[in-house]
Amino acid sequence: MPVPCGTGCGKNAALKRPKTGDALCKECFFWAFETEIHFTITKGELFKRGDSVAVAASGGKDSTVLAHTLKTLNERYDYGLNLMLLSIDEGITGYRDDSLETVKQNRDDYEMPLKILSYKDLYGWTMDEIVAQIGRKNNCTFCGVFRRQALDRGAALLGVKCIATGHNADDIAETVLMNVLRGDIARLKRCTAITTGSEGTIPRVKPLKYTYEKEIVMYAHYKKLVYFSTECVFAPNAYRGHARALLKDLEKIRPTCIMDIIYSGETMSIKEEVTLPSQRICTRCKFVSSQEVCKACVLLEGLNKGLPKLGIGKSSKAKKMLEEYNARQNTLEQVIDDLNDTNIKKKSGKKRNGLTDKCNSKTCCSGNCNSTQNNMEDNSKINSLLDEYSLKETDKPVQQLNDVSDDEEGCSSSCGRLGGLGVGF
Numbered sequence: 058m059p060v061p062c063g064t065g066c067g068k069n070a071a072l073k074r075p076k077t078g079d080a081l082c083k084e085c086f087f088w089a090f091e092t093e094i095h096f097t098i099t100k101g102e103l104f105k106r107g108d109s110v111a112v113a114a115s116g117g118k119d120s121t122v123l124a125h126t127l128k129t130l131n132e133r134y135d136y137g138l139n140l141m142l143l144s145i146d147e148g149i150t151g152y153r154d155d156s157l158e159t160v161k162q163n164r165d166d167y168e169m170p171l172k173i174l175s176y177k178d179l180y181g182w183t184m185d186e187i188v189a190q191i192g193r194k195n196n197c198t199f200c201g202v203f204r205r206q207a208l209d210r211g212a213a214l215l216g217v218k219c220i221a222t223g224h225n226a227d228d229i230a231e232t233v234l235m236n237v238l239r240g241d242i243a244r245l246k247r248c249t250a251i252t253t254g255s256e257g258t259i260p261r262v263k264p265l266k267y268t269y270e271k272e273i274v275m276y277a278h279y280k281k282l283v284y285f286s287t288e289c290v291f292a293p294n295a296y297r298g299h300a301r302a303l304l305k306d307l308e309k310i311r312p313t314c315i316m317d318i319i320y321s322g323e324t325m326s327i328k329e330e331v332t333l334p335s336q337r338i339c340t341r342c343k344f345v346s347s348q349e350v351c352k353a354c355v356l357l358e359g360l361n362k363g364l365p366k367l368g369i370g371k372s373s374k375a376k377k378m379l380e381e382y383n384a385r386q387n388t389l390e391q392v393i394d395d396l397n398d399t400n401i402k403k404k405s406g407k408k409r410n411g412l413t414d415k416c417n418s419k420t421c422c423s424g425n426c427n428s429t430q431n432n433m434e435d436n437s438k439i440n441s442l443l444d445e446y447s448l449k450e451t452d453k454p455v456q457q458l459n460d461v462s463d464d465e466e467g468c469s470s471s472c473g474r475l476g477g478l479g480v481g482f
């Protein structure tokens with residue numbers, strides 16, 4: 058027997074809302090879904106009239122629903138926003154190339170300008186190339202750090218007032234759980250904020266902060282929105298996955314647990330002395346950083362120098378590794394200079410230390426040094442030094458890294474993982 062819509066609109070219910078358990082018809086569900094987001098936006102004062110806003114678009118369900126809903130609300134409530142799409146191409150074959158096609162479809166459907174920035178253009182590396190270099194263990198650390206900065210760069214290029222990301226209620230509840238499980242109180246203090254970003258940076262806002270993931274999927278399904286739902290080919294089995302599984306189990310028993318966890322995070326009283334490092338400007342790339350040199354620059358330096366562990370873990374460790382590397386390279390350059398110097402002297406027949414510098418090999422030139430014997434010996438010496446200092450180019454895969462870092466904000470991708478920036482950025 059059909060159940061009437063709980064709003065009393067006279068239609069039959071078509072669904073049961075995961076968040077409230079209400080039986081609603083499709084139209085009343087759309088209205089409730091959109092109105093809640095409108096309240097989140099107005100209560101949180103996320104936008105000002107006339108703002109240009111970049112919607113971080115991955116082609117996944119969250120960013121697609123975010124773009125669609127912002128367009129709808131902008132027209133319905135006359136926010137006066139100038140909306141545009143900003144996408145990052147990480148260079149992941151079989152995943153991002155396909156999802157970017159969905160973003161282009163969003164651009165056409167929602168009539169919003171689209172800007173795509175690629176890791177290859179910004180950093181000289183695609184994620185495919187990074188994974189070939191570092192293996193599959195810390196790939197999301199590189200990807201998340203580069204994406205965060207790439208979004209900042211894109212937003213600066215577009216001249217927007219803020220970046221709207223598709224973090225939903227499930228993502229935020231998961232992050233609260235993770236920070237509790239890791240004892241990361243400084244991040245716990247910040248992770249429920251609806252607007253993030255320090256002074257001088259372009260803020261990020263989360264209009265879907267109180268929107269359940271299940272309802273986002275329902276909305277996209279009933280609205281027949283085009284989105285991409287394949288998981289990233291490099292998605293790891295990260296610690297966050299366990300927090301997500303725990304949350305899903307809890308939600309089955311008590312659907313309000315998602316809102317309850319967010320509420321706990323928001324209202325928790327944390328000692329004032331617990332703070333995150335203050336933000337400043339990276340001395341190299343001039344983008345925001347908590348260190349003298351930002352994480353993206355350190356990771357990039359590691360990749361370019363064949364030291365992929367650089368930047369994984371504490372910054373003091375990275376500094377030490379870099380100092381050791383530079384010291385080794387200086388030593389190596391000195392040795393090569395010495396060897397070159399010796400060769401020049403040998404070829405010119407100059408005396409060294411009062412002795413005539415002649416080849417004393419019995420097998421090649423008997424002292425007339427016209428052969429390459431000495432050069433070969435010198436080359437093998439250089440090669441052994443290159444080996445010793447790990448400075449030689451090699452086709453061998455670099456060993457997998459032990460240090461797993463899982464960033465607060467999760468993966469941007471439509472993959473549904475939360476390695477770096479959350480589902481749909």
Ligand code: SF4
Nearest residue numbers: 197200289292468470
């Ligand atoms: Fe990047 Fe996300 Fe894929 Fe990790 S799972 S490599 S963060 S797109």
